[in-house]
Amino acid sequence: MLEQQSILALLQTFEVTARHLSFTLAAHEMNLTQGAVSHRIRRLEMHIGFRLFIRMTRKLALTEEGKRLLATLSHSLRAINDEIEDIRDQDLRGTLHIGIAPTLAHLWLMPRLPRFQTQWPGLNLQFRVRAGVMDFNEERVDLAIYYGATRYPDLYQQRLMAESLLPVCSPRYRQQYRPLSGGDPAALVWIHACESTDVQDQFAEWRLWCQHSGQALPFDGRYYAVNNHSLAIEMALNGLGVVMGRKTLIQPLLDAGRLVALSENEAPSPFGYDLICPQENRSRPRFRAFSEWLAAECA
Numbered sequence: 001m002l003e004q005q006s007i008l009a010l011l012q013t014f015e016v017t018a019r020h021l022s023f024t025l026a027a028h029e030m031n032l033t034q035g036a037v038s039h040r041i042r043r044l045e046m047h048i049g050f051r052l053f054i055r056m057t058r059k060l061a062l063t064e065e066g067k068r069l070l071a072t073l074s075h076s077l078r079a080i081n082d083e084i085e086d087i088r089d090q091d092l093r094g095t096l097h098i099g100i101a102p103t104l105a106h107l108w109l110m111p112r113l114p115r116f117q118t119q120w121p122g123l124n125l126q127f128r129v130r131a132g133v134m135d136f137n138e139e140r141v142d143l144a145i146y147y148g149a150t151r152y153p154d155l156y157q158q159r160l161m162a163e164s165l166l167p168v169c170s171p172r173y174r175q176q177y178r179p180l181s182g183g184d185p186a187a188l189v190w191i192h193a194c195e196s197t198d199v200q201d202q203f204a205e206w207r208l209w210c211q212h213s214g215q216a217l218p219f220d221g222r223y224y225a226v227n228n229h230s231l232a233i234e235m236a237l238n239g240l241g242v243v244m245g246r247k248t249l250i251q252p253l254l255d256a257g258r259l260v261a262l263s264e265n266e267a268p269s270p271f272g273y274d275l276i277c278p279q280e281n282r283s284r285p286r287f288r289a290f291s292e293w294l295a296a297e298c299a
Contacts, residue, residue, distance in 0.1 A: 010044040011073060013037055014052060018070045021060045075137055082142075082284065093122040096286045099134040099144030100127060103229035104273065107249040109145075116293050123286060131227070136278050143277035143287060145294075149270055156277050158291070160298045161248055163269040165209050167262040168245040168253075169236050174260050189241030190223040193232035205244040205269070212267035233259075248273075273298075 017026040017037060027034045045051055052066035062070060085094045100109065105127060113125075128134065134144045136155070151157065177188055192202040206219040224241060226232050233250060236243040242262055246269070253259040275294065281287045 007044075007047070010040050010047070013040040014044055014066075015070065015073050015077065017041060017060070018052070018062055018066060021062070023060070071137060078140075079280065082281075092120055092285055092289055094286060095124040095126050096290055097126045097128065097140050097142045098290070099139070099141040100129060101131045101145070101147055101229075102129050103233070103246075103249060104145060104147065105129055106230045107233070107252075111252070112297050115297075116290070119293060120289055123289065125290075134276075142281055142284070143275060143290070146274050146276055147271055148274070149272070152276055154279075156275075156279050156282050158275040158295075160273045160275055160294065162272045164247045165205050165267045165269050166245050166247050166250075166265075167209065167242050168250060168259040169242045169262055170239045171257065171260050173236075173239045173241070174262060185217050186221060188218075188222075190219045190221065191232045191235050191241045191243040192219075192223055192225040193229040193243065194225075194227055208269070209244060209265070209267040213263065213265035215263075215265075 013026065013030065016029055017023060020026050020029070023034045023037045023041075026032075027037045030037065041052065050065045051063050052069065054061040054063055116125075128139065128141055133146070134141045136144075145160070147163070190206070192206070194202045194204070202225045203220060206217065210217055210219070224232075224235060226235070229246070229249075232243045233245065233253070235241065236245075237253070237258060245259065247254075247266065250259055254261070275291060277287065
């Protein structure tokens with residue numbers, strides 16, 4: 001029977017080999033010979049009773065059992081490393097990995113980050129910017145901020161902000177085409193964007209707004225469509241058309257007069273901004289520091 005210390009050494013060898021899918025690269029990283037790495041893997045397979053790798057002529061591939069073990073082992077090693085960092089960095093140093101949608105990062109979070117930096121100067125923030133859902137098991141992400149309505153029962157979830165929808169354009173564009181209460185809506189060019197974890201329908205927010213306001217608009221007529229809301233806002237700022245703005249994000253542009261509302265009607269969005277993370281991350285000092293600061297900024 002292998003001792004626990006020996007098992008841990010074999011599991012470490014497996015993790016490195018599975019990460020590289022190469023005995024040679026694993027041996028180089030661990031400062032061992034290729035034969036020693038191969039021998040350790042065979043010992044581990046004999047101990048657990050199933051194969052971890054499919055050995056081919058020039059490469060390795062994980063078996064299904066190997067994939068399952070690697071996922072669990074990688075998660076456990078990250079958790080151990082995070083705990084060591086938390087214990088070592090009681091003064092809140094180190095790195096927090098954050099997943100966030102592009103527009104929320106660009107228009108809302110980035111202007112506020114200097115305040116966080118002043119409050120926690122020793123904490124580094126590393127961003128993974130993407131509109132889609134993050135995989136906490138596969139990606140190096142400690143927390144994520146989603147725009148959507150989905151519930152995640154296996155994760156910690158905190159609603160940060162609600163959202164409302166408002167059609168906006170540049171002042172020059174509104175002066176040229178007049179508000180929706182006058183003029184010809186068919187002359188307008190529409191700018192559509194979809195950046196939610198729940199919906200991929202580029203017309204969804206316009207349909208919702210029209211239903212709420214009681215106006216019928218030809219939003220599927222002449223239009224631009226992009227999958228980045230920040231780019232859509234930039235297009236509106238440049239006078240290319242009318243975009244459905246998320247008021248929480250564009251309020252500074254409205255206050256500065258760079259964007260103007262094409263209608264006074266606002267529609268409450270069924271989506272909001274949620275802070276999401278694995279349950280075990282809630283107690284980590286770095287997470288608490290960022291989440292408490294974030295909640296205060298959203299208040």
